[in-house]
Amino acid sequence: MxxxxxxxxxxxxxxxxxxxxxxxxxxxxxxxxxxxxxxxxxxxxxxxxxxxxxxxxxxxxxxxxxxxxxxxxxxxxxxxxxxxxxxxxxxxxxxxxxxxxxxxxxxxxxxxxxxxxxxxxxxxxxYGIPADRADLDLRRPPPADAPAGVTVLHPGSKVPAKRWPPGRFAALARQLTARGHRVVLTGSPDERATAQRIADAAGLPVDAVLAGRTDLGELAALVAYARLVVSGDTGVAHLATGYRTASVVLFGPVSPARWGPPPERGRHRALWAGAGYRPRWDGMGSHPTLAAIGVDEVLAAVDEAERAVRVSGAVAA
Structure with a gap:
């Protein structure tokens, strides 16, 4: 064994x-x-x-x-x-x-x-066992009952410092919806109330709040067949990497150099304001390096990630 x-x-x-x-x-x-x-x-x-x-x-x-x-x-x-x-x-x-x-x-x-x-x-x-760092792809599960082609916003994290402000997720959800994205919000049962507040502020329908309603297998299937994922530095971001689903990952306080998606994969974008930035922080709420990321910056990264998907699709064809 x-x-x-x-x-x-x-x-x-x-x-x-x-x-x-x-x-x-x-x-x-x-x-x-x-x-x-x-x-x-x-x-x-x-x-x-x-x-x-x-x-x-x-x-x-x-x-x-x-x-x-x-x-x-x-x-x-x-x-x-x-x-x-x-x-x-x-x-x-x-x-x-x-x-x-x-x-x-x-x-x-x-x-x-x-x-x-x-x-x-x-x-x-x-120890003489070669490992390929690029071997990150996960097996694609059968499609679940959850909708395919959605844009997944995952506002939660076990670490409060890694949570982008909910108001910005709401603003992002409004903007993406106006662009034709079908936005859903995921998270744990403890994060359902926050997801509901974001949905209400963004004018999303009741069925857009999936936080607390998916187990890990269902969440993986949702990400595997999603159009886009936007999240903090948490597990959902790694699922997006594993399924090559276009993603924008918001980092703070930890650098993407330690936990980010592979830089050679253009359909994943990591945003971080931490390089050379040493803000004062009282230990409450979003870390300043994360709070420094604006909605417009995320939208620009979304455009880049989706453009990379289109280019890779054209190359494959």
């Missing part, structure tokens, strides 16, 4: 896709087990190549099903907690970043400013 630990969220799993696929190629005849939160199961199926998901929330005691893997791979962090959790499964070998505190002196050194995709590809490459 090959055991990979990634007990995090949607974007974390999506950015680990090239590394997981590299493990599959390197060990085609062994069971590949992923330790990750159980609610990610629909996305695990869309990554492909993973034989079994062992539900793992956080870094507490490991599930008994994780005992004695031939190889354990720490795709979660640099330790020591994640290293120790994997060590407790008594693996034949641990592939991980070096962490003397955890007693693991093997492996490469951690780089703080590295892109998340590159981080895990570099780890495996250090």
């Amino acid at each position: 090959i055991l990979a630990l990634r007990a995090l969220g949607v974007g974390d799993l999506a950015t680990a896709t090239p590394a997981l696929r590299a493990l599959r190629v390197a060990h085609p005849d062994r069971e590949l087990v992923l330790a990750a939160p159980g609610w990610l199961a629909p996305l695990v199926d869309l990554v492909g190549g993973i034989d079994r998901l062992v539900p793992t929330d956080g870094l507490g005691r490991p599930d008994p099903a994780l005992r004695t893997p031939r190889i354990a791979v720490n795709l979660h962090g640099r330790g020591p907690e994640s290293h120790r959790l994997l060590d407790s499964t008594r693996p034949g070998r641990l592939l991980a970043y070096a962490n003397p505190e955890a007693g693991h002196h093997d492996g490469p050194d951690w780089r703080v400013d590295e892109h998340e995709v590159d981080r895990w590809c570099r780890l495996l490459d250090w």
Whole structure:
């Protein structure tokens, strides 16, 4: 058994896709087990190549099903907690970043400013397992009951600092609707009230508010067949990358150099006001580097992303 630990969220799993696929190629005849939160199961199926998901929330005691893997791979962090959790499964070998505190002196050194995709590809490459950082495409699910060809606005985030102001999402929704976009608003059940306020301010119909009404599989299908996605630096943005759905991702405070879509894919645009900008911040609301992004700037990025889609379609034809 090959055991990979990634007990995090949607974007974390999506950015680990090239590394997981590299493990599959390197060990085609062994069971590949992923330790990750159980609610990610629909996305695990869309990554492909993973034989079994062992539900793992956080870094507490490991599930008994994780005992004695031939190889354990720490795709979660640099330790020591994640290293120790994997060590407790008594693996034949641990592939991980070096962490003397955890007693693991093997492996490469951690780089703080590295892109998340590159981080895990570099780890495996250090151990002689080549990984393709561009291998981010997800399996396309069957069309769901949700509408196709919509423009998805995702205003929420688990991190308040990463939320673009709701008033700007409302203004953006009005502008996009006037341009002929069918706008829907997604999010968690806790974000439904905010999505409803945005919809009311933008004059959107009741059925445009999908926040709290889709599970992860349905959300993935919605993004896979969408016209466009606009969101903050959160999991939905990585789904758009995985499906090559045109997207505009609003960053702050973290740079897109660490979590952004591949710059070589023109249909994804990352907006960030943080380069050389050191604003004062009281820790409340949207981070200033995110709040500095205006609606007109987002609309211009939408035009660029959709133009890239048209160009790529013409080339393919």
